[in-house]
Amino acid sequence: MAAIEISNVSKSYALNRKSSVTALQGIDLSVAQGQFVALIGPSGCGKSTLLHLVAALEAVSAGSILIDGEPPAALRDQHRLGIAFQDHALLPWLSVESNLALPYKIAGVAVDKARIKHLIELVGLVGFEHARPSQLSGGMRQRAAIARSLCLDPALLLLDEPFGALDAVTRMRMNIELQRIWLERRPTTLLVTHSVEEAIFLADRVIVLGGRPGTIVESIDVPFPRPRPVELMRSEEFHRLTDYLTVLLEPSLR
Amino acid sequence: MGLAVRLVMRLFEQAWGLIAIFAFWQIWVMANHYNSIVIVSPLAVLRDMALNPMIYLLPSLWTLAFSLGGLAAGMSIGLLLAITAWRWRLFAGTIGPTALLISSTPVVCLIPLLARIFGYESRTEFVTVAVMSFFPCFVFATAGLRALPPMSRELFHVLAASRSRQLLSLALPAAIPSLSIALRVGAATSVLVTMVAEYLMQTGGLGNMFALTSQAFQTERAWGASLAAMMLSAILYTIGGAVELKVRERFR
Amino acid sequence: MTGPREKTSVGQISLIVAVQLALLAAWELLARSGALGISVPALSRVLQVYAQPRFAALLYRSAMATGKSALTGLLIGIVIGIVTAMVAHLLRPLRPGLDRLAVTINAIPAVALGPIFILMVSRELTPSLLATIPVSFLIYIAVSSGLRTASTGLGRMMTTFGAGKVKRLFYLEIPSALPSFLGGVKVSMTAAMIGAIVGEWFGAPTGLGIVILNTMQNFEIPLMWAAVLLVAGLALTGYGIAHLLERLVTRRFA
Structure with missing residues (x-):
């Protein structure tokens, strides 16, 4: 399991030769091993950018990100990073099973058939091993994408709005399942979402980012013990926390 | 009923x-x-084809072999160039203009030129079809290698995939639908271009048959040769279309 | 070529130009040393042909004849292609038959059609007619697929507003088919040149096709190369003009 240390990170993009836009400014965040952290914020606040920085998809403009004391690219090159996007990014010409075998092939290690079978069971896709992504529903594709992100037993799991394109009911069901799957090995996890309920239900800690340039506005620990039952979403304390964070995101609702 | x-x-x-x-x-x-030397009725052409199938078979197979062989060679070269351009971006810029010049030169004009360079021989047919088919394949393959499924490039990046792994597992499979379009377009034209080359150089095949029989005023047979080429071209186009459809179902 | 548009730096452009010049220089030197055989003259010898008044006059006259045939064929072909595509679009039941007819007519070998056209019309008109056939086919394919790309959502909206078939055609489908049509014009340029030249081989009085054929038989190698390069130049110019038009229109309609 990995611990993340983000110190004073800024990210800006050049618009043209003269001007640039700052997406993130002075971000300080440390995530303990095995912690599940959710990043929420209004669209354009740079929450996905922060995730991309941790995934070594982009480089920081200033500051540093260390994962277990090393830069993110080191973890990536050891193939210890798992990621799922809002777009499932399953290869359309491969079956579910072959899509899950892909991370092993890329890492150049033997395909662990038993682990793939187990993951397919875990995400509830038994019977669809040989189906291709176009034959699956949106929710099933996301299950496959999440199973794929867990294949190599990652030290760090990055989830970039994985349920953002699903309808509300499917999304709620996927949240419950993600918790069950996550509890199995409890990898350190960063989840980017714009759903306050999703963040509170899943995370140990919720980080609220404010917009333009993105800065950390609030960081709260979620007190509920695990495993969290569905009924939790109807509890008064859950609603109180939801209201508090919603107002932080949209002050005009106060 | x-x-x-x-x-x-x-x-x-x-x-x-x-x-x-x-x-x-x-x-x-x-x-x-009309006098049958000048122009013949379709029924006369069909009768000649039906009565002498063996006379038509050998030249048809000859033409088919050279068109498919040239097509395979041209498409391989096009694909290899596209992969090279995918791997080294600068290469794309350096071969682009030359490839464009060759491809925009009407291929039939190149036949006399190629015939002078490679001789009045069958290999020139092969070279002609290869030259004709390499550029469309290069263009389609270049576009296909970049038409990746959404976010898949980021996924491969996060999984620390090597360049060769990206090519084998991502870019090449993604290019297959585009390549099947290049195949369909190329297959039909290759027969017709081979026929023109055979007609000009009189090396064999349906083009040669057309040239010889029309010089000998066997008009039915000359038109029969054209009809055979048309049928070959139409069959290849249909097969190419079916392949494209299958591929599109499988890869989208 | 498609794909993400990346900026080419001045250094890269000069490198590309340098490579092209090096290729031309290699041609010149190799041909002079005799390594390419007698059939490939040095570039300078080909260029000298254009400077000789006798040859320049011949090439100019021939280029005018070929260009006129190709252009006539192009224009007639465009009209036939558009009209046929409109008919197929408005009268659906006719479409399968028209599709098949177009493919078959395009599959008739030009060497077989030449003699018929000479008989039916005249030697002078055969190049134009042979250019017409592939052009009408390409335009028919491009326009009919373009008419079908009109977004169904917009189509439904127009139907809701009470727009009839003809109104829909003029306000929605024709504008959506424009980019595809211009793509078709682009590939038609070379096809028209090919048709014109094959047509000339059947005994047109003048034209670049005649020059190429005669010089091939008389071993006037530099003149043959000069004529082929001229054909390529004409085709490339046509292609370039169509490309510019396409870019202008795509910017307006995309």
């Missing part, structure tokens, strides 16, 4: 244009009382 009527209707829906052309041709020939 109902089934038979529906079948005939289906056939008519597909073929009314062709039937009209054949009928027009037949009537035109009959009405003008």
Whole structure:
């Protein structure tokens, strides 16, 4: 399991030769091993950018990100990073099973058939091993994408709005399942979402980012013990926390 | 009864244009009382083909072999160049202009040139078809290698995939639908280009057959050779279309 | 070529130009040393042909004849292609038959059609007619697929507003088919040149096709190369003009 240390990170993009836009400014965040952290914020606040920085998809403009004391690219090159996007990014010409075998092939290690079978069971896709992504529903594709992100037993799991394109009911069901799957090995996890309920239900800690340039506005620990039952979403304390964070995101609702 | 009527209707829906052309041709020939040296009726052509199938078979196979061989060579070269351009971006810029010049030169103009360089031999047919088919394949393959599924490039990046792994597992499979379009387009034209080359150089195949028989005033047979080439071209186009459809189902 | 548009730096452009010049220089030197055989003259010898008044006059006259045939064929082909595509679009039941007819007519070998056209019309008009056939086919394919790309959502909206078939055609489908049509014009340029040249081989009095054929038989190698390069130049110019038009229109309609 990995611990993340983000110190004073800024990210800006050049618009043209003269001007640039700052997406993130002075971000300080440390995530303990095995912690599940959710990043929420209004669209354009740079929450996905922060995730991309941790995934070594982009480089920081200033500051540093260390994962277990090393830069993110080191973890990536050891193939210890798992990621799922809002777009499932399953290869359309491969079956579910072959899509899950892909991370092993890329890492150049033997395909662990038993682990793939187990993951397919875990995400509830038994019977669809040989189906291709176009034959699956949106929710099933996301299950496959999440199973794929867990294949190599990652030290760090990055989830970039994985349920953002699903309808509300499917999304709620996927949240419950993600918790069950996550509890199995409890990898350190960063989840980017714009759903306050999703963040509170899943995370140990919720980080609220404010917009333009993105800065950390609030960081709260979620007190509920695990495993969290569905009924939790109807509890008064859950609603109180939801209201508090919603107002932080949209002050005009106060 | 109902089934038979529906079948005939289906056939008519597909073929009314062709039937009209054949009928027009037949009537035109009959009405003008043309001498059979100048122009022949479609029925006479079909009769000659039906009575002498072996005479047509060998040249057809010859033409088919050279078109498919040249097509395979041209498409391989096009794909290899596209992969090189994918791997080294600068290479794309350096070969682009040359490739564009070769491809925009009407291929039939190149036949005399190639015939001078490679000789009046069958290998020139092969080279002609290869030259004709390499550029479309290069263009389609270049576009295909970049038409990746959404976010898949980021996924491969996060999984620390090597360049060769990206090519094998991502870019090449993603390019297959584009390559199947290049195949369909190329297959039909390759027969016709081979035929022109054979006609000019008289090296063999249907083009040679057309040239010899029309010089000998065997007009039925000359037109029969063209009809055979048309059929070959149409068959290849249909097969290419079916392949493209299958590929599109599998890869999208 | 498609794909993400990346900026080419001045250094890269000069490198590309340098490579092209090096290729031309290699041609010149190799041909002079005799390594390419007698059939490939040095570039300078080909260029000298254009400077000789006798040859320049011949090439100019021939280029005018070929260009006129190709252009006539192009224009007639465009009209036939558009009209046929419109008919197929408005009268659906005719479409399968028209599709098949177009493919078949395009599959008739030009060497076989030449003699018929000479008989039916005249030697002078055969190049134009042979250019017409592939152009009408390409335009028919491009326009009919373009008419079908009109977004169904917009189509439904127009139907809701009570727009009839003809109104829909003029306000929605024709504008959506424009980019595809211009793509078709682009590939038609080379096809028209090919048709014109094959047509000339059947005994047109003048034209670049005649020059190429005669010089091939008389071993006037530099003149043959000069004529082929001229054909390529004409085709490339046509292609370039169509490309510019396409870019202008795509910017307006995309």
